[in-house]
Amino acid sequence: MRVKFLATLLLSVILAGGCKKRQSTPRPTVPHIPVFTIRTDSLATPMEFVGEMNSNSDVIIQPRITGYLLSAHFKSGMPVHKGQLLYRIDPAQLQTQEAAARSQLSSAQAQLIEAQNNYERAVPLARINAVSRSALDQYKAQYESARAAVRSAEASLHDASLNVGYATIYSPIDGIIGATDPSVGDLVGVGTQYTTLTTISNTDSVSVTLSIPVSEYLRLRDSTKLDEPSYVNRNLLSNIRLWLSDGSLYPYPGVYSYTRRATGDRMGTIELVVKFPNPEQVLKPGEYARVTTDAGKIRPRTVVPQICVSQDQGINSLWVIRPDSTAEYRRVELGKTYGSYWIINQGVEIGEWVAESGLQKMRNGMKVIPVASASETDRPTKPAER
DSSP, X not given: OXXXXXXXXXXXXXXXXXXXXXXXXXXXXXXXXXXXXXXXXXXXXXXXXXXXXXEEEEEEEOOSSOEEEEEEOSOTTSEEOTTOEEEEEOOHHHHHHHHHHHHHHHHHHHHHHHHHHHHHHHHHXXXXXXXXXXXXXXXXHHHHHHHHHHHHHHHHHHHHHHHHHHTEEEOSSSEEEOOOXXXXXXXXXTTSSOSOOEEEEEEEEEEEEEEEEHHHHHHHHHHHTOOSOTTOOTTTEEEEEEEOTTSOBOSSOBEEEEEOSSOOSSTTEEEXXXXXXXXXXXXXXXXXXXXXXXXXXXXXXXXXXXXXXXXETTEEEEEEEOTTSXXXXXXXXXXXXXXXXXXXXESOOTTOEXXXXXXXXXXXXXXXXXXXXXXXXXXXXXXXXX
């Protein structure tokens, strides 16, 4: 009986020790890794620029006559409309000149009537030789001279009336008006220190100049194969977007406007001008903006999400998940960014899986369980919103 009890006790100890051993060495778990499947997408060449915004047009308001500034009828920095009253210049001296010109015209008209009557009376007398031919010619010359004097007086009166009208200045365009250089009471006009009154900027749209290196410009043109003159590039750029200073995307896309006829101040650049509509007057001339655009022909490119790529001391790498579900460290050659993606020039093959998370814990040959990532449903198959 005692032997049976000892055998049972020994068996219990052995079983307890085996259970304890199994509990102390748990089986390692295989991590689930989101993967992105490599394939080509049709993309253009993404480009990014920083440039200054300029108004659609700037009109400098200059007085055409000289006089004392009587009043200004606007607030600096506020919108003005075409035909709106801006300034009044003292017209007293101009009105005096206009009155003198009007009097001169009346005198010339009276002399014309006298000369015309003399000539018309002389014509029938000349037919009966009561007036000599030379006298008739003299009457005719006086008549033509009086007619010329009237035309000259009419021109002088018209010029004087224009000058009186120039004493009142109206806005020639819709836009934003700047500050007034002179003050009320200052002498303004030609020959004074105030030859310019203010500037009005039309901001219905703004333009940004994009400077592209000549070598890059020629490569893009060759790849696009445009059947148009070299100064026309409306098909070279697409998906032109502007980013505000707070990092938000401006809602209205831009359009190509024109190419400047000469290279930029920086040697070796071609300057393309693009325009953005500005209906809410959000964009202000003089501000700097970031502009992104797609350039050249759309062609197949290999892309991966930026979170898949590690960059360390100039080395670009990612983790490829092989068909046997093991990890492989791979160096790659990067192109340009496209939204939240990198364009990969070299280093991966179509159809391979790339790990999206857990990169710091990866080791060569490590076993993983690949699962589809969210990036698979958000691929840049069309121009991306950067």
